[in-house]
Amino acid sequence: MKRVYISAWGEPQDVAECRTAPDLPAPGAGEVLFSVIAFPINPADLMFCRGRYRLKPPLPATPGAECVGRVEAVGAGVTRVKPGDLVINLMRENWASHRLVRDVEVLRIPAGLDLAQAAMIRINPPTAELMLTDIVALKEGDWIIQNAANSAVGRLVIELARRRGLRSIAVTRRDDIFGELEALGADACLLDGEDLAERAQAASGGAPIRLGLDAVSGAACARLAMAVAEDGVLCNYGSLTGEDARIHTADTIYRGVSIAGFMLGRALARRSVADVEAIYARIADDIAKGGLHAPIGAVYPIEQIKDALSHAQRAGHNGKILVAPNGPF
Numbered sequence: 001m002k003r004v005y006i007s008a009w010g011e012p013q014d015v016a017e018c019r020t021a022p023d024l025p026a027p028g029a030g031e032v033l034f035s036v037i038a039f040p041i042n043p044a045d046l047m048f049c050r051g052r053y054r055l056k057p058p059l060p061a062t063p064g065a066e067c068v069g070r071v072e073a074v075g076a077g078v079t080r081v082k083p084g085d086l087v088i089n090l091m092r093e094n095w096a097s098h099r100l101v102r103d104v105e106v107l108r109i110p111a112g113l114d115l116a117q118a119a120m121i122r123i124n125p126p127t128a129e130l131m132l133t134d135i136v137a138l139k140e141g142d143w144i145i146q147n148a149a150n151s152a153v154g155r156l157v158i159e160l161a162r163r164r165g166l167r168s169i170a171v172t173r174r175d176d177i178f179g180e181l182e183a184l185g186a187d188a189c190l191l192d193g194e195d196l197a198e199r200a201q202a203a204s205g206g207a208p209i210r211l212g213l214d215a216v217s218g219a220a221c222a223r224l225a226m227a228v229a230e231d232g233v234l235c236n237y238g239s240l241t242g243e244d245a246r247i248h249t250a251d252t253i254y255r256g257v258s259i260a261g262f263m264l265g266r267a268l269a270r271r272s273v274a275d276v277e278a279i280y281a282r283i284a285d286d287i288a289k290g291g292l293h294a295p296i297g298a299v300y301p302i303e304q305i306k307d308a309l310s311h312a313q314r315a316g317h318n319g320k321i322l323v324a325p326n327g328p329f
């Protein structure tokens, strides 16, 4: 089997390499063996390679927060899935051609689902959905603002906000994707910059912007917080700059803007297993009906993991970079 290893923390394309690893044994009782059809390269995986993610296991380590796979064999007592089923893995270390996991760690998803979209179900769609429900009680007509709005999460937020009748302002660092974001449902698109708050106010027609979603951190976080209305909430959920979140005391103290954080794992941990399964079933159904969708930039073989990692970090590369460890799907 093939597996990606990180043997030192550093720039992802320098430290990641694809190696041949010993084949996995047949599944034991309660275990599931599946072949990995595809995995995406997410910003959190890049942080992991740099040793800047919250999880820093002993080296060598295998990255990979999500994937879609097909069950090859199951051990005694496994009833949740059977050979041939499509599954997503709720555990990590997915940058490999095969995985052997406990049956409770996989979720079956419907046959026939678009496999590229299925590879990205686990993290970004529920993140987008829960950030719109868990932080502020938003009602139809409320305004939100988000930066990195052309990311996969950003696009899903635009789509889900539109469906709920929320008004959204998409902030990006380039303007060539404004047409696409407007077509998805963004009410306004703005380039990030120093006078963002004034431009956002003009875009909402003076209506209060109740929630800001920040994936960039650093000064961009502070700019977004300035665009959030008095007593609104700035939610920091990513650090694409690698910096810490910043906010001016004039916004927290004088205007009562609160800063919240969001992490999908924590949001799911607060829910029952049945609720979590219902969230994923709803998302899979949505994808199957052609609703939720994240653009794909390119698909690489696992042997070209270094090229895939370089591509995933190129500014303005448009769409998620996927890796197909068992060949084209």
Ligand SMILES: NC(=O)c1ccc[n+]([C@@H]2O[C@H](COP(=O)([O-])OP(=O)(O)OC[C@H]3O[C@@H](n4cnc5c(N)ncnc54)[C@H](OP(=O)(O)O)[C@@H]3O)[C@@H](O)[C@H]2O)c1
Binding pocket: 041, 042, 043, 044, 123, 124, 127, 148, 149, 150, 151, 152, 153, 154, 173, 174, 215, 216, 237, 238, 239, 240, 241, 262, 263, 264, 265, 314, 315, 316, 317, 318, 319, 320
């Ligand atoms: N907290 C959580 O639970 C959670 C869960 C999922 C995702 N996230 C976070 O959500 C964010 C988006 O993830 P994703 O998978 O949707 O991303 P993605 O689809 O891979 O897209 C990355 C985006 O980041 C933008 N970008 C990169 N560096 C930037 C910078 N320095 N300043 C501004 N924009 C920058 C890119 O813009 P260009 O197109 O201009 O290059 C691109 O739109 C990440 O920060 C990720 O860690 C957090």
